[in-house]
Amino acid sequence: MKALVYVTLKPDVLDPQGEAIRKACASLGYPAVASVRQGKLFEVELAAGSPEEARRLLAELAGKLLANPVIEDHRVAEIDGRPV
Amino acid sequence: MFAVVQFPGSNDDRDMAFALKCVLGVDARLVWHAETALPAGTQAVLLPGGFSYGDYLRCGAMARFSPVMAAVRRFAEAGGPVLGTCNGFQVLCEAGLLPGVLRRNRDLHFVCDFVHVRVERAAPPFTSRAAPGRVLRLPVKHGEGAYTASPELLARLEANGQVVLRYCGPDGGPGGNPNGSTGDVAGIRNEAGNVLGLMPHPEHAVEAAIGGRDGALLLGSLVDAVQAGWTPR
Numbered sequence: 247m248k249a250l251v252y253v254t255l256k257p258d259v260l261d262p263q264g265e266a267i268r269k270a271c272a273s274l275g276y277p278a279v280a281s282v283r284q285g286k287l288f289e290v291e292l293a294a295g296s297p298e299e300a301r302r303l304l305a306e307l308a309g310k311l312l313a314n315p316v317i318e319d320h321r322v323a324e325i326d327g328r329p330v
Numbered sequence: 331m332f333a334v335v336q337f338p339g340s341n342d343d344r345d346m347a348f349a350l351k352c353v354l355g356v357d358a359r360l361v362w363h364a365e366t367a368l369p370a371g372t373q374a375v376l377l378p379g380g381f382s383y384g385d386y387l388r389c390g391a392m393a394r395f396s397p398v399m400a401a402v403r404r405f406a407e408a409g410g411p412v413l414g415t416c417n418g419f420q421v422l423c424e425a426g427l428l429p430g431v432l433r434r435n436r437d438l439h440f441v442c443d444f445v446h447v448r449v450e451r452a453a454p455p456f457t458s459r460a461a462p463g464r465v466l467r468l469p470v471k472h473g474e475g476a477y478t479a480s481p482e483l484l485a486r487l488e489a490n491g492q493v494v495l496r497y498c499g500p501d502g503g504p505g506g507n508p509n510g511s512t513g514d515v516a517g518i519r520n521e522a523g524n525v526l527g528l529m530p531h532p533e534h535a536v537e538a539a540i541g542g543r544d545g546a547l548l549l550g551s552l553v554d555a556v557q558a559g560w561t562p563r
Contacts, residue, residue: 259478262438262510314388314424316431317478 247292247300250324253313254285288312297325332358332556333372335402335418337382337393342416342533346378349533353546354553363396373556374411374455375402377418379471379531389432389474390420399425411455411552411560412525416472419517419527428520428527429487430479436510440473444541446506447516447530448498451491455555456519456526459547465502466495466544468530470509475529477511477518484513492518495528 255261264282271279288308294300301322308320322330332350336343343360350358359369363382368375383392393399399421406412406427414422422428435441449457449464460466479487487493495517497507507514509529517528532545 258480262434262436266438311387311391314391314431316423316429316480317433 247294247297247326249290249292249300249304249322249326251288251290251304251308251312252285252321252323253288253308253318254321255283256317256319259317286312297328297330300325301330331369331371332356332374332376333361333368334358334376334378335363335398336360336378337363337380337396337421339382339384340378340380340417342379342531346376346415346533349536349545349549350376350553353536354550356553356556361398363393363398366397366401368398368401368405372405372410373560374413374552375405377402377412377414377421378533379416379418382417382421385417385474388424390417390422390424393417393421394425403427406520406525409522409524411555413456413552414525414527415531415533416470416475416529419529420474422525422527427525428518429483430477430512430518432474432529433476433478434474435472435476435508440471441475441508442469442471443508444468445470445508445516445530446498446500446502447495447528448502450493450496453491453494453519453523453526454551455524455560456548456551457494458551458554460544460551463502464547465498465500466530466547467500467535467542468532468545469534469541470530472509472529475509475511477513477515477529479512479515484515487515487518488513490521492521494519494526495530
């Protein structure tokens with residue numbers, strides 16, 4: 247199975263990288279860009295009996311490794327091309 | 331005996347061992363990350379700076395899974411003194427031995443400079459040679475040194491007296507935060523007080539020839555404590 251897992255900063259955590267990107271957008275002539283938040287996308291291939299099992303495994307893994315729960319949230323977004 | 335852990339990508343391990351052995355005159359040994367136990371007679375553990383495991387995923391995130399870290403965790407939980415500097419601080423946070431996390435510097439720049447930190451409180455076994463209020467001049471070199479904690483966590487750390495070192499100006503006044511850390515935090519300890527993490531490098535400030543000796547005050551405090559019989563409970 248193939249899955250997508252997003253790791254994003256919690257909403258109340260400042261993102262200096264995202265802010266630097268936003269400023270770069272403005273200086274490139276895209277003042278319409280009001281805010282950028284940078285995160286991570288993990289493409290994971292795994293063996294699981296069902297999409298539900300895959301989702302459970304990935305959520306567990308994301309909590310233990312892919313994300314640091316102090317500052318980051320995680321979300322299993324897609325399994326085998328289907329939104330979760 | 332002082333155990334200096336060597337992760338793949340550590341690069342201050344030898345400097346730390348040098349400071350302990352050649353400047354402070356104690357027995358220090360390098361311990362490879364694949365060891366499953368600390369050497370017999372280990373009295374203190376030091377996690378050095380560097381880029382353990384390439385700092386893949388997040389700084390310090392991979393080192394926490396190395397075999398030696400299980401032994402370090404047992405040592406810390408038994409009350410043994412553990413000092414993490416720079417990447418070692420990051421590893422301690424990722425391993426959950428210290429609260430909070432280190433993030434990219436506020437300005438996104440790698441900082442390589444001398445900074446001033448104020449000793450906020452007596453924190454045995456790490457500060458006996460540096461009284462509260464004393465300002466230390468220490469080098470930093472990091473890209474991800476912004477200590478980050480929620481307002482609730484910071485309030486708890488302050489209330490518990492866990493903030494041991496804080497960035498300050500040369501005279502001890504406000505200012506001097508090189509990375510945007512929450513509450514100007516430069517170093518914190520755990521609740522039990524036997525685990526300390528800090529971003530500055532005491533091992534790089536142990537001789538006048540390399541710009542100062544203030545780091546020897548912190549490392550020397552640990553040496554004093556160990557020699558006075560501070561051993562794992």
